[in-house]
Amino acid sequence: MNTNAWIFLLACLVPAILLGCGEPSPSSDIFISGTVSGTILEEYPDNPVIVLVSHEADMNAIRNDPMNSLIAYSGVDPVSHSFRLDLRNSGLAPGDTVFIAAFIDLSPADRAPYPDTGDWIGFWMNPMTFSTTYRVGNGENSITDIRISREIFDFSAAVTGTVQGEGTGGVILFAYAGPITSLNPAALDPDRIVGYTSLIMTGEPVDYILPILPFGFDVPIENVLILAVLDSNQNGGLDAGDEIGYYTEGPPYLPSPVTITAGYLTAMDVRFF
DSSP states (O other), X not given: OOHHHHHHHHHHOSXXXXXXXXXXXXXXXXXXXXXXXXXXXXXXXTSOEEEEEESSSOHHHHHHOHHHHEXXXXXXXXXXXXXXXXXXXXXXXXXXXXXXXXXXXXXXTTSOOOOOTTOEEEEOOOTTTOOOOEEOOSEEEEEEEEEOOEEBOOOOEEEEEEEOSSOEEEEEEEEEESOOXXXXXXXSOGGGEEEEEEEEEESSOEEEEEEEOOBSOOSSEEEEEEEEEEETTOSSSOOTTOEEEEEOOSTTTOOOOEEEOSEEEOOOOEXXX
């Protein structure tokens, strides 16, 4: 960890104060508020709970380059478990996208608080599309509850391949660690979503890279399904006319489970059925 970066981080860190001790950038009146929950909070009632807003869900960047990765970073109220981040001087504008997470810091008290291996984390996730990307609006952005339920592990992994087909629209790709009884996303357990990305199809196959989040499962992660939804009308939801796709090894063309290890898992082509 870059010591000087964290010294600067701690100098700027007070509840609801933005990271950025230099000249602030003009911004709109943007606030993000909510609460955190989870049984892990009851197990460690005296450990600090931190909420962070970053540009992307990249733990390596957050750990090693917080000045360029983090947008805001603040403590959570230990009694109400609530938080409110003032992003007026963050440089964010309505329509920008962020990653919002909360973690309980189980590291020694003499170390700067940042999400590290062995800590527990939770993050905002769209319940319909499983996207971890939140689009901020002007004014109050109430994201309700973030459930801290995933242990943080130390690995870097991704799945790559090609989304096959001639469809057009937005594609939501995600990795699901576990068996499924239905391809309806409403039937899936959000805590088993271990990776997410999105892309646009314009009538021809397109390559993809699906990062695997090091939260909740350590490698090797077995029985992972690579699933996709073609959002034909690009309305951000799942409705009639959208298509379901997945990686399959062949007949009878059911979703085929794979094992995720550190590094890249390649040639995981996705087809729509």
